[in-house]
Amino acid sequence: MTVSSQVKQTLASLKNTQSTLRFYSTQSQNKEAKLAYDEALKVTKDIIKDLENRLKTLEFEEPQYKGY
Amino acid sequence: MKDWIEILLRSLSLFFLALALTRIMGKKQLTKITPFYFIVYSVVAILSALISANIIKSLVFGFIALAVWALLPLVLDYMSLKSKTLHDWIHGRETILIKQGKIMEENLKQVRLTGEELLRDLRSKNVFNLADVEFAVLESTGEINVLLKSDKKPVTARDLERKIGPQSEPQTVILDGNILDEPLSTMGLNRSWLNKQLESMGLSLDNIFIGQIDSSGDLYVDLFDDCIQLPQPKVKEMLYANLEKTQADLLGYALQTEDTKAKAMYSNNADKLEKTIQKLKPYLLH
Structure with a gap:
């Protein structure tokens, strides 16, 4: 498995995590819990952005693996 | 007549x-x-x-x-x-029987309680050792209530210095196969949400004896048919595991990559995620 496909896998699982977090942040009745979920949501958003940027560089460096 | x-x-x-x-x-x-x-x-x-x-x-x-x-x-x-x-x-006042670990014999005499009776009542409160009692009081109803010494009290999360996610009372939304609308709307949910949940669990409404929603919105059901094995909601545990896996992945990439800028980015993000995981832990695992 190439590095870029590994990173893609992590990215996918992180996006899955993000959607679950969003689900709980809307569903939680407790304000404190909601806040914690929201904060986690923001962190995952940042990381997803970083990973996507990194993927772009990787694909630029190894264009033969693009799309895998 | x-x-x-x-x-x-x-x-x-x-x-x-x-x-x-x-x-x-x-x-x-x-x-x-x-x-x-x-x-x-x-x-x-x-x-x-x-x-x-x-x-x-x-x-x-x-x-x-x-x-x-x-x-x-x-x-x-x-x-x-x-x-x-x-x-x-009218109701009488409570009488202090034990104060600062010492039995008040005067008060005992006043309420005509013998030592044996005091010990029996303490035992019925699960206190067998008099040395564990800090304070005991005879209520006007005749019941004895006991405060244990602080090192003999049951351990709480605060004693362990652990943060526990707050949990409010669950709402019973299904009883005997009927949807109860009032608790459902208290949670800010509606029938179509519930139907969707049941559909995803593969259950029909008339097979459910009791359904409860906890404060984070997870549905727990008990069926009439006890032969059916139901997967209990484990979404939060899965979420926690996913977060940990992602964090481990990021650490791995940080070690693998030669690019210093990417290395910094990966380890920085791994750190951030680690902190978030610690913050979410009380809410996800309980």
């Missing part, structure tokens, strides 16, 4: 009157009332029985006695709400 008709009518009217009276007289538990209230309840019960069995011939006299015994306690209750001295006078 025939005798049996009279007794039938008296009994019927007394039956509903007694029902109404006990509703008015409040929600006090019979095991937790003061001796005075025990007498009040007994007199009301006996009076109603006597009237209904036609032993007290005159209905008017019977009802007057019943009214006094049923309504006067109510009046006293309302007055004792207003005045503390009256409250103490």
Whole structure:
């Protein structure tokens, strides 16, 4: 498995995590819990952005693996 | 009028009157009332029985006695709400039996409680060792309540210095196969959400005995058919595992990559995620 496909896998699982977090942040009745979920949501958003940027560089460096 | 008709009518009217009276007289538990209230309840019960069995011939006299015994306690209750001295006078005050680990023998004598009785009552509160007791008090209902020494108290999350996610009361939304709308709307959810949840669990509504939603919105159901094995909601544990896996992945990439900028980005993000995981842990794992 190439590095870029590994990173893609992590990215996918992180996006899955993000959607679950969003689900709980809307569903939680407790304000404190909601806040914690929201904060986690923001962190995952940042990381997803970083990973996507990194993927772009990787694909630029190894264009033969693009799309895998 | 025939005798049996009279007794039938008296009994019927007394039956509903007694029902109404006990509703008015409040929600006090019979095991937790003061001796005075025990007498009040007994007199009301006996009076109603006597009237209904036609032993007290005159209905008017019977009802007057019943009214006094049923309504006067109510009046006293309302007055004792207003005045503390009256409250103490009616209900009595609690007596301190053990203070700072020492038995107050004077007070014990005052409430006519022997050492054996004190020990028995402590044992019924699961306290076998007198040395564990910091404070004990005899309530006016005759019940003994105990405060243990702080090192003998059950451990709480605070003692362990662990943060626990707050959990409020769950709402029962399905009972006997019927959806209860009021608790559902208290949670801010509706029938179509519930139907979707049931559909995803592969269940039909009429097979569910009890369904509860906890404060984070997870549905737990108990089925009539106990042979069916149900997956319990494990979404939060999965979420936690996913977060940890992502964090481990990021750390791995940070080690693998040669690019210093990417290395910094990966380890920075791994750190951030680690902190978030620690913050979320009390909410996800409990």
